[in-house]
Amino acid sequence: QAQLVESGGGLVQPGGSLRLSCVASGSISRFYAMGWYRQAPGKQRELVAIITSSGSTHYEDSVKGRFTISRDNAENTVYLQMNSLKPEDTAVYYCNAVRIGGTYWGQGTQVTVSS
Numbered sequence: 001q002a003q004l005v006e007s008g009g010g011l012v013q014p015g016g017s018l019r020l021s022c023v024a025s026g027s028i029s030r031f032y033a034m035g036w037y038r039q040a041p042g043k044q045r046e047l048v049a050i051i052t053s054s055g056s057t058h059y060e061d062s063v064k065g066r067f068t069i070s071r072d073n074a075e076n077t078v079y080l081q082m083n084s085l086k087p088e089d090t091a092v093y094y095c096n097a098v099r100i101g102g103t104y105w106g107q108g109t110q111v112t113v114s115s
Contacts (some may be wrong), residue, residue, distance in 0.1 A: 009109030022095030
């Protein structure tokens with residue numbers, strides 16, 4: 001079992017920045033991949049960024065160059081630094097963790113980009 005708790009969402013103006021955090025209950029080294037997904041109203045949940053246990057990263061095309069995913073194994077935390085935010089980034093952002101035998105989700109944190 002694992003619990004993931006996201007934080008850091010909020011309301012920001014276009015062009016602004018936010019940093020999301022996902023704290024896991026226990027060592028994140030158990031997971032071979034962790035990531036961030038988002039779901040906007042009326043749309044399917046989509047992958048935003050992932051990071052593997054070796055540190056490899058992958059980003060959805062629309063966030064490349066603006067978002068950065070990172071992990072701090074000592075703090076059992078994965079971050080998503082979001083810069084140059086756009087209104088179309090508005091969504092609920094979910095943390096995800098995958099290991100052999102299980103996939104885990106956080107409860108989500110709302111990000112709203114609006115002037």
